[in-house]
Amino acid sequence: NAGVTQTPKFQVLKTGQSMTLQCAQDMNHNSMYWYRQDPGMGLRLIYYSASEGTTDKGEVPNGYNVSRLNKREFSLRLESAAPSQTSVYFCASSGNAGGTEAFFGQGTRLTVV
Amino acid sequence: QKEVEQDPGPLSVPEGAIVSLNCTYSNSAFQYFMWYRQYSRKGPELLMYTYSSGNKEDGRFTAQVDKSSKYISLFIRDSQPSDSATYLCAIVNDYKLSFGAGTTVTVRA
Numbered sequence: 251n252a253g254v255t256q257t258p259k260f261q262v263l264k265t266g267q268s269m270t271l272q273c274a275q276d277m278n279h280n281s282m283y284w285y286r287q288d289p290g291m292g293l294r295l296i297y298y299s300a301s302e303g304t305t306d307k308g309e310v311p312n313g314y315n316v317s318r319l320n321k322r323e324f325s326l327r328l329e330s331a332a333p334s335q336t337s338v339y340f341c342a343s344s345g346n347a348g349g350t351e352a353f354f355g356q357g358t359r360l361t362v363v
Numbered sequence: 364q365k366e367v368e369q370d371p372g373p374l375s376v377p378e379g380a381i382v383s384l385n386c387t388y389s390n391s392a393f394q395y396f397m398w399y400r401q402y403s404r405k406g407p408e409l410l411m412y413t414y415s416s417g418n419k420e421d422g423r424f425t426a427q428v429d430k431s432s433k434y435i436s437l438f439i440r441d442s443q444p445s446d447s448a449t450y451l452c453a454i455v456n457d458y459k460l461s462f463g464a465g466t467t468v469t470v471r472a
Contacts, residue, residue, distance in 0.1 A: 254406075281458065290371055292451060292464040293407070300458055308459065340406055342460075350395050352460055354406030 369463025
């Protein structure tokens with residue numbers, strides 16, 4: 251009963267390096283989301299995918315790209331990491347069109363030095 | 364203006380107290396209102412959601428929506444140390460969830 255699985259759980263990058271955060275869900279959900287969480291800022295939406303084959307920008311998309319590889323997988327790529335991207339990243343999925351119940355992964359703690 | 368605003372607290376209460384958490388939202392067209400709970404170093408999990416206005420109760424938890432003042436509330440009765448967590452309010456806007464900043468609650472034994 252995995253739900254939403256994120257890899258890696260922790261990562262340290264140097265400024266300018268690139269990396270991809272992986273997310274997979276096994277609940278046959280149509281919608282998937284990437285959020286970042288910073289102290290005092292709550293969860294902010296980076297990108298989302300309402301269904302397989304579509305992606306859209308959220309509140310803070312700059313510096314990120316996404317790929318909806320198939321219905322199960324939604325990856326987030328940092329092309330050239332910056333210290334401002336130090337954060338905890340959460341992937342989520344939702345099965346209903348309104349997104350009222352989203353299931354979250356355990357998060358990836360990313361530090362950019 | 365953010366779609367949903369929440370006082371980040373923190374809030375510290377003795378065991379058995381009533382915890383009251385509040386958020387305001389900006390757009391009267393919003394219909395779905397949610398509360399998520401997040402334990403330290405974990406992902407958020409859905410606690411309750413309400414549609415439109417009124418109250419919804421689930422055990423010790425009550426969610427309330429006042430659409431006239433664009434105010435949503437969560438009450439926790441008979442609070443327990445296991446309720447210590449960050450509570451985030453959220454609204455659905457155009458198939459996306461927008462979250463408040465979260466209020467960190469500590470229930471002291």
